[in-house]
Amino acid sequence: MIYVLLMVEFFKIGLLAIGGGLVTVPFLFDLADKYDWFTKTELANMIAISESTPGPIGVNMATFAGFNAGGIVCGILATLALVFPSVVIMIMVAKMMNKYSCNIRVKDILGGIRPAVLALILFAGLELGKIVIVDVKDVLFLTIVLSMMRIWKKNPIYYLCLSAVLGILLKIL
Amino acid sequence: MRNLWKLFRLFFKVGLFTFGGGYAMLPLLKAEVVDKRKYLSEEELLDLYSIGQCTPGIIAVNVATFIGYQQAKVKGAIMATLGIIMPSIVIITLVASVLEHFTDNRYVIYAFYGIRICVVALIFNIIFDLAKKNLKSVYNILMFFGAIALLIGVNISAVLLVVLAGSVALAIGEFKRRLIK
Numbered sequence: 001m002i003y004v005l006l007m008v009e010f011f012k013i014g015l016l017a018i019g020g021g022l023v024t025v026p027f028l029f030d031l032a033d034k035y036d037w038f039t040k041t042e043l044a045n046m047i048a049i050s051e052s053t054p055g056p057i058g059v060n061m062a063t064f065a066g067f068n069a070g071g072i073v074c075g076i077l078a079t080l081a082l083v084f085p086s087v088v089i090m091i092m093v094a095k096m097m098n099k100y101s102c103n104i105r106v107k108d109i110l111g112g113i114r115p116a117v118l119a120l121i122l123f124a125g126l127e128l129g130k131i132v133i134v135d136v137k138d139v140l141f142l143t144i145v146l147s148m149m150r151i152w153k154k155n156p157i158y159y160l161c162l163s164a165v166l167g168i169l170l171k172i173l
Numbered sequence: 174m175r176n177l178w179k180l181f182r183l184f185f186k187v188g189l190f191t192f193g194g195g196y197a198m199l200p201l202l203k204a205e206v207v208d209k210r211k212y213l214s215e216e217e218l219l220d221l222y223s224i225g226q227c228t229p230g231i232i233a234v235n236v237a238t239f240i241g242y243q244q245a246k247v248k249g250a251i252m253a254t255l256g257i258i259m260p261s262i263v264i265i266t267l268v269a270s271v272l273e274h275f276t277d278n279r280y281v282i283y284a285f286y287g288i289r290i291c292v293v294a295l296i297f298n299i300i301f302d303l304a305k306k307n308l309k310s311v312y313n314i315l316m317f318f319g320a321i322a323l324l325i326g327v328n329i330s331a332v333l334l335v336v337l338a339g340s341v342a343l344a345i346g347e348f349k350r351r352l353i354k
Contacts, residue, residue, distance in 0.1 A: 014230050018229050044288075076262055091247060116316060124296065
């Protein structure tokens with residue numbers, strides 16, 4: 001039963017997460033509310049690992065979330081379900097590429113979805129922040145790391161490694 | 174058959190050496206499919222990226238499927254997609270299984286404390302980038318606050334919100350065109 005549920009849920013994510021890997025985050029948040037497959041804290045760990053291991057982040061998170069929900073088979077099924085809509089839709093797009101790229105209705109729809117997706121990601125960020133950030137020290141930590149990201153646009157892996165070290169140091173000292 | 178296997182290997186390699194999101198794989202993809210194999214030109218690759226970004230699904234997967242289809246039709250699309258997701262499946266499964274044994278290690282817990290804060294920072298970082306790109310017109314800002322209102326007011330699910338936003342935008346666009354006529 002979990003196989004079917006998992007595939008339906010990740011199929012939906014693959015169909016509706018428009019704009020790349022991190023867009024899947026709010027959808028995974030909804031799954032954490034709906035099922036006991038993983039908690040939101042675990043989700044934060046998954047995002048970090050998916051950012052710092054090879055492979056597109058959205059695919060990594062699907063494998064990870066599926067694995068957490070029910071082991072290796074679930075990880076594979078979740079990933080396949082996630083990419084299935086892409087395969088079907090992109091094959092259709094490839095067949096009628098020129099017609100699609102200038103279709104005015106498609107542009108309308110996407111123009112409305114992008115701001116909504118931004119709102120979704122903002123909410124997911126705030127919700128995660130509420131769980132992760134508990135005291136003044138954490139706020140300071142967040143501010144410093146975020147400022148560094150805005151100033152030096154480096155690969156996220158650098159910041160994740162740095163934060164891991166900072167986390168250990170802060171807790172030990 | 175050899176062609177299909179080649180597609181699988183090509184995208185396996187791209188998946189293996191991509192860290193992060195779809196844009197991180199652009200330089201590697203360019204080196205492989207534009208410079209080395211000449212499957213498409215640099216402009217075509219960039220066009221493909223914009224299509225991949227506004228079609229459902231993970232950008233990297235969309236780009237792989239598209240190039241696979243161009244090279245060897247449906248079979249090519251499937252092989253390219255399997256190629257790009259295979260490293261993720263193997264590596265994440267390994268990491269997740271290993272991690273299960275370290276969840277009560279003190280240092281791992283401390284490290285993840287720092288990492289989680291970094292993840293929040295990464296999400297806000299993306300929000301800044303997206304806001305700069307997507308909140309340029311009054312229409313977009315209205316759609317954005319409409320979505321926020323629904324999220325706060327009725328705690329709408331992500332799936333429903335995306336479907337609703339798309340339908341409303343389509344209706345408004347259609348209405349505007351009728352008005353002009």
